[in-house]
Amino acid sequence: MENEQLLPLISRVVHVATAIVLVGGSVFMRFALMPAAEELGQAEHDGLRERVLGRWRRFVHGGIALLLLSGLYNYLAVMRPAHQGDGPYHMLVGIKMLLALVLFFLASALVGRSQALKGLRDKARRTLVVMIALAALIVAISGYLKIGSVPRTSGEAETAMVIGFWDRVA
Ligand code: HEM
Numbered sequence: 065m066e067n068e069q070l071l072p073l074i075s076r077v078v079h080v081a082t083a084i085v086l087v088g089g090s091v092f093m094r095f096a097l098m099p100a101a102e103e104l105g106q107a108e109h110d111g112l113r114e115r116v117l118g119r120w121r122r123f124v125h126g127g128i129a130l131l132l133l134s135g136l137y138n139y140l141a142v143m144r145p146a147h148q149g150d151g152p153y154h155m156l157v158g159i160k161m162l163l164a165l166v167l168f169f170l171a172s173a174l175v176g177r178s179q180a181l182k183g184l185r186d187k188a189r190r191t192l193v194v195m196i197a198l199a200a201l202i203v204a205i206s207g208y209l210k211i212g213s214v215p216r217t218s219g220e221a222e223t224a225m226v227i228g229f230w231d232r233v234a
Contacts, residue, residue: 072142079134086127086171087199089120094192121175128168135164146215153213160205167198 065073097116101109139157147153170191173181184191 072138075134075137075142078130079138082127082130082134083199083203085123086131087196087203089123090171090192090196090199093120094189094196098189098192117175124171124175128171131164131168135161143209143215147213150213153209156205156209156213160202160209163198163202163205167195167202170195170198 093116101112104112143157144154170184173184174188174191174195
C-alpha cells in the first residue's frame with residue numbers, strides 16, 4: 065500500500081466505524097432499552113434516562129464531529145477529484161449531506177437541554193424512528209455512491225474535461 069493511501073484509509077475506517085456506533089446505539093435505544101425501561105416506576109425511569117443520556121451525549125457530539133471531519137475529507141480530498149464531471153455523483157453526495165445535517169440536528173436535540181426542542185424529546189420514540197429511517201437512507205445512498213458510481217480513471221477525467229472545454233468554446 066502506498067503512503068498516500070494511508071490517510072484516506074484511516075478516514076474511511078473512522079467514518080464507517082463511527083456510523084456503526086451511532087446508528088447501532090440508536091437502534092438499541094429505541095428497540096431494546098426504551099421498551100425495557102417502560103416497566104420501571106416513574107422516578108426510576110427518569111433517573112435512568114438522565115444517566116443514559118448523560119453518557120450517550122458524549123458519543124453523539126464526538127460522533128457528529130468525526131463523521132463531519134472524515135466525510136468532508138473523504139469527499140473534498142479523495143472522491144471529488146476522482147469523480148470530476150460526474151454530476152449525479154455530486155448531486156447524491158449533496159442530498160446525503162443535507163439528510164445528514166437533519167439527522168445531526170435531531171440527534172443533538174434528543175441529547176440536548178434546549179427548551180425550544182423539548183417537543184422532540186417528549187416524542188423521543190418517534191424522533192428515534194425518524195432518525196433510524198434517515199440513517200438507513202443515508203447508508204443506502206453511501207453504498208450506491210461506492211458501488212453504483214464508478215470513479216473515472218484520470219485518463220477519462222482528462223478526456224471529459226477536454227470535451228467539456230471544447231463544448232463551451234463551440
Ligand atoms: C456531512 C456528513 C457526511 C459526509 C460529507 C459524508 C461523505 C461520505 C463520502 C464522500 C463517502 C464515500 C462515498 C464513495 O465511496 O464514493 C462516504 C461513505 C460512507 N458514509 Fe458518509 N458522509 C457523511 C455522513 C454520514 C452519515 C451520517 C452516515 C451514517 C448514518 C454515513 C455513512 C457512510 C457509510 C456507511 C459509507 C461507506 C459506504 C460504502 O463504502 O459502501 N455518512 N461518506
